[in-house]
Amino acid sequence: AQRVTQPEKLLSVFKGAPVELKCNYSYSGSPELFWYVQYSRQRLQLLLRHISRESIKGFTADLNKGETSFHLKKPFAQEEDSAMYYCALSGPSGGYNKLIFGAGTRLAVHP
Amino acid sequence: GAVVSQHPSRVICKSGTSVKIECRSLDFQATTMFWYRQFPKQSLMLMATSNEGSKATYEQGVEKDKFLINHASLTLSTLTVTSAHPEDSSFYICSGITPGQRSYEQYFGPGTRLTVT
Numbered sequence: 001a002q003r004v005t006q007p008e009k010l011l012s013v014f015k016g017a018p019v020e021l022k023c024n025y026s027y028s029g030s031p032e033l034f035w036y037v038q039y040s041r042q043r044l045q046l047l048l049r050h051i052s053r054e055s056i057k058g059f060t061a062d063l064n065k066g067e068t069s070f071h072l073k074k075p076f077a078q079e080e081d082s083a084m085y086y087c088a089l090s091g092p093s094g095g096y097n098k099l100i101f102g103a104g105t106r107l108a109v110h111p
Numbered sequence: 112g113a114v115v116s117q118h119p120s121r122v123i124c125k126s127g128t129s130v131k132i133e134c135r136s137l138d139f140q141a142t143t144m145f146w147y148r149q150f151p152k153q154s155l156m157l158m159a160t161s162n163e164g165s166k167a168t169y170e171q172g173v174e175k176d177k178f179l180i181n182h183a184s185l186t187l188s189t190l191t192v193t194s195a196h197p198e199d200s201s202f203y204i205c206s207g208i209t210p211g212q213r214s215y216e217q218y219f220g221p222g223t224r225l226t227v228t
Contacts, residue, residue, distance in 0.1 A: 009152060034215050044219040086154070090214055097214050101154040
């Protein structure tokens with residue numbers, strides 16, 4: 001079954017603390033993995049994709065095919081990082097034409 | 112950046128009635144639009160993919176006769192929930208992409224909260 005699992009509904013940290021939002025996936029084949037973010041009162045938007053292997057707003061995510069994970073990390077959280085984060089994948093069975101989302105994790109960064 | 116709007120943002124309707132939700136791409140031509148529904152504290156579930164001028168492709172388990180999708184122009188797609196029931200109450204989100212864009216590059220709308228009483 002194709003599935004994206006985000007085990008934490010809420011992650012609460014203090015400013016300056018490291019952050020790791022967990023994402024595990026189940027997929028037969030070679031999916032592409034993404035992180036999307038939704039800030040308060042804003043639309044869902046792409047944060048980063050595993051293929052680009054870039055750091056966006058200090059966030060990075062490494063695809064671990066052995067553990068089927070794509071955890072999102074940031075060494076020092078900022079208050080403006082508070083948002084809803086969704087992990088998602090697309091895969092060859094759908095022609096890479098659709099996204100499968102996890103349930104999301106709300107990150108709350110406290111001063 | 113590209114903007115997708117949805118109208119209405121919130122709607123309440125009575126059980127048994129139909130309700131239409133509009134999704135517009137304001138500054139780009141969306142040849143492909145996606146419709147999602149999201150239950151509280153759950154993930155966005157893709158309902159259907161529509162290409163302009165073609166019939167929508169529905170995901171497994173989505174009733175095409177209940178959720179009518181029309182994508183008659185490059186800037187407008189509509190979702191009509193027919194004979195709505197309380198279990199159809201949900202948050203409906205649309206998104207769009209231009210030709211050549213990959214699905215991950217979708218521009219998302221702000222969503223429409225449907226409550227069926």
